[in-house]
Amino acid sequence: MDFFLQLLVNGLSVGLLYGLSAMGFVMVFKSSSVLNFAHGELLAIGAFLFLVLSTWARLPIPAAFLMTLAGCFVLGFLVERIFLRPLIGEQLIFVIMLTVGLAAIFKGLLLFVFGGNLHTYPVFLPEGLALHLGAIYVPPVYVASSLTGIIFLVLFGLFFKFSPQGIFMRSVADNQRAALSLGVHVKKVFALSWAIAALVAGMSGIVLGIINGISVHEISAIGLKVFPVVILGGLDSIGGAIIGGIIIGLLEAFTGGYISPSLRDVVPYIVLVFILLIKPYGLFGLVEIERV
Amino acid sequence: MRTIKFHPCGNFKEHYEQEISIFETDFGRLWMWIGLLCLFGVLPFISGEYFLYVLNMIGIAAIAALGLNILIGFTGQISLGHGAFFGVGAYAGAILATRLGMPFWLSVPAAGLVTALVGMVFGIPSGRLKGLYLTIATLAGQFIIEYILVHWESLTQGTMGITLPAATLLGMEITSDRAFFMVIYACLAGITLVTVNLMRTRFGRAFIAIRDNDRAAEGMGIPIFPYKLLSFAISSFYAGFAGALWAFYSISITTEPFNLSLSVEYIAMVIIGGLGSIPGAIFGAVFITGLNEVLRFVTDMFMQMGLSTSFGLNMAALREFAFGLAIVLFILFEPKGLAEVWRIIRSNFRLWPFSY
Numbered sequence: 001m002d003f004f005l006q007l008l009v010n011g012l013s014v015g016l017l018y019g020l021s022a023m024g025f026v027m028v029f030k031s032s033s034v035l036n037f038a039h040g041e042l043l044a045i046g047a048f049l050f051l052v053l054s055t056w057a058r059l060p061i062p063a064a065f066l067m068t069l070a071g072c073f074v075l076g077f078l079v080e081r082i083f084l085r086p087l088i089g090e091q092l093i094f095v096i097m098l099t100v101g102l103a104a105i106f107k108g109l110l111l112f113v114f115g116g117n118l119h120t121y122p123v124f125l126p127e128g129l130a131l132h133l134g135a136i137y138v139p140p141v142y143v144a145s146s147l148t149g150i151i152f153l154v155l156f157g158l159f160f161k162f163s164p165q166g167i168f169m170r171s172v173a174d175n176q177r178a179a180l181s182l183g184v185h186v187k188k189v190f191a192l193s194w195a196i197a198a199l200v201a202g203m204s205g206i207v208l209g210i211i212n213g214i215s216v217h218e219i220s221a222i223g224l225k226v227f228p229v230v231i232l233g234g235l236d237s238i239g240g241a242i243i244g245g246i247i248i249g250l251l252e253a254f255t256g257g258y259i260s261p262s263l264r265d266v267v268p269y270i271v272l273v274f275i276l277l278i279k280p281y282g283l284f285g286l287v288e289i290e291r292v
Numbered sequence: 293m294r295t296i297k298f299h300p301c302g303n304f305k306e307h308y309e310q311e312i313s314i315f316e317t318d319f320g321r322l323w324m325w326i327g328l329l330c331l332f333g334v335l336p337f338i339s340g341e342y343f344l345y346v347l348n349m350i351g352i353a354a355i356a357a358l359g360l361n362i363l364i365g366f367t368g369q370i371s372l373g374h375g376a377f378f379g380v381g382a383y384a385g386a387i388l389a390t391r392l393g394m395p396f397w398l399s400v401p402a403a404g405l406v407t408a409l410v411g412m413v414f415g416i417p418s419g420r421l422k423g424l425y426l427t428i429a430t431l432a433g434q435f436i437i438e439y440i441l442v443h444w445e446s447l448t449q450g451t452m453g454i455t456l457p458a459a460t461l462l463g464m465e466i467t468s469d470r471a472f473f474m475v476i477y478a479c480l481a482g483i484t485l486v487t488v489n490l491m492r493t494r495f496g497r498a499f500i501a502i503r504d505n506d507r508a509a510e511g512m513g514i515p516i517f518p519y520k521l522l523s524f525a526i527s528s529f530y531a532g533f534a535g536a537l538w539a540f541y542s543i544s545i546t547t548e549p550f551n552l553s554l555s556v557e558y559i560a561m562v563i564i565g566g567l568g569s570i571p572g573a574i575f576g577a578v579f580i581t582g583l584n585e586v587l588r589f590v591t592d593m594f595m596q597m598g599l600s601t602s603f604g605l606n607m608a609a610l611r612e613f614a615f616g617l618a619i620v621l622f623i624l625f626e627p628k629g630l631a632e633v634w635r636i637i638r639s640n641f642r643l644w645p646f647s648y
Binding site: 083090100112265 | 364370417420421423424425427428429431432433435436438439443552556559560563567609610611612613614615616617618619620623624627
């Protein structure tokens with residue numbers, strides 16, 4: 001029973017991380033229908049930027065955190081402006097391959113600067129955040145990441161629901177042409193959604209870095225795990241991303257614990273194929289019925 | 293006696309056959325024969341060991357890239373699993389040759405057939421999915437195949453790898469790079485011919501119709517799903533064929549090379565070469581394989597210049613960077629790829645000095 005509970009907690013916490021990582025991905029997809037293969041690298045950039053600012057430049061943690069988020073925001077904006085904008089209206093394959101190419105560029109740069117080794121942040125979260133639920137100990141990082149996850153989820157929920165920019169973004173996601181004819185600045189919306197997505201990715205990257213340590217390969221591998229998560233949750237649903245993440249995390253933990261540790265990494269993809277065949281728009285995705 | 297055909301100064305085609313003829317002029321045919329003569333008669337005898345190796349790698353990559361171009365460029369189904377299919381072919385060839393003792397000439401096409409079957413299995417999602425959903429499904433296929441290759445140890449010997457027997461053809465042992473060059477390029481020439489002609493048949497036209505508008509294609513009476521599966525099968529056959537050749541050429545194989553980045557490399561070949569262009573796939577194979585070799589050369593050079601090893605290790609990262617940069621620049625500035633560049637150069641020569 002203890003084993004089961006431990007697996008449950010592990011799965012939940014890893015799944016929450018997947019969900020957090022997937023949030024930025026969903027945001028880009030929601031407004032511009034771009035499948036971002038460079039998402040893992042965006043996570044890694046956030047994590048490394050925070051590393052540089054907090055340990056090398058020795059800024060205080062809150063300042064470093066805010067500056068990382070600002071840096072990621074600008075980066076996302078630039079990526080959209082330089083690389084994605086010329087491709088508006090191009091074939092799907094070009095957009096996909098562009099993000100694949102971007103992923104290689106970012107990964108190459110990060111490996112060049114930081115090498116493939118594992119880096120770690122100094123410990124800065126107070127031990128008082130830790131939770132003891134009976135026999136189970138929840139480390140402070142998980143509490144902090146859950147809190148940030150929930151805060152971001154609520155903030156973005158409110159942002160999409162009430163702020164003008166959020167409403168513009170939803171309108172573009174719903175129907176680009178109609179939004180354009182009603183006076184929505186679609187390009188601005190794309191730029192903003194990339195910037196916000198990179199910001200969220202940076203935040204998730206920092207959390208990942210605190211928990212697992214920061215290594216380029218590990219974090220960019222999580223960028224690929226995002227795919228089963230978002231397909232399960234629905235490609236354009238932010239809440240779905242979190243729930244999908246948790247389900248995938250639990251699935252991984254239980255497969256690893258009860259069936260075989262080596263199956264652990266591939267089980268999300270097996271599930272992915274079945275979901276695609278049975279319910280391609282996921283649990284919470286928008287259903288656009290088009291039979292081929 | 294037929295008259296020699298030249299480029300007409302306008303479009304004077306009267307029959308559909310003229311539209312789909314392979315060579316517009318007789319010079320094209322002449323150049324092809326000259327090219328083939330140089331390829332088989334001159335090139336292998338003037339180039340050194342290393343250059344032959346690079347050429348062989350290009351030939352193998354070109355076969356696989358041709359296959360992927362049928363799937364992506366002609367049928368419009370984006371697959372991120374081509375590297376895994378290449379691996380399936382390599383393993384199928386190796387297992388057929390070692391376990392069943394099949395000869396080289398039989399095991400390579402047989403490996404292609406096995407891979408075609410696997411490709412059809414992973415093409416089944418295309419019956420329900422299209423666009424990016426299908427891409428994600430093939431991404432899953434890549435990971436699942438990779439997992440099976442590593443963990444089905446009774447068949448693939450897992451991470452230990454398989455060592456292949458020497459390839460023999462018509463009683464001769466094919467071991468030298470030069471002999472392999474002949475075999476690989478003969479296969480490539482044959483496969484190119486088949487591909488060119490395939491695209492002129494009803495199958496090729498059906499593929500193109502599906503790419504351009506699947507619903508209209510269905511409306512015109514093309515059964516989409518069987519044709520998509522056929523496209524997956526043909527493209528995986530090419531990948532498997534190339535993979536088996538690669539396995540015999542490199543003698544021993546492990547599961548490592550057949551990862552997602554190999555799949556990405558093949559897509560890069562197709563895009564950089566030119567989507568939906570048969571010479572394009574070959575140009576792309578030349579470009580990407582050449583780029584890999586140049587970058588490896590540069591990396592080695594930096595390593596030998598006495599720079600610290602850690603810096604040398606970081607140079608490997610620059611390879612990744614340069615690779616990504618090449619993809620991004622091509623997509624942004626020449627999305628039709630090298631085939632388009634080649635066409636522009638050719639028509640500049642043809643129309644000079646009045647190129648407008």
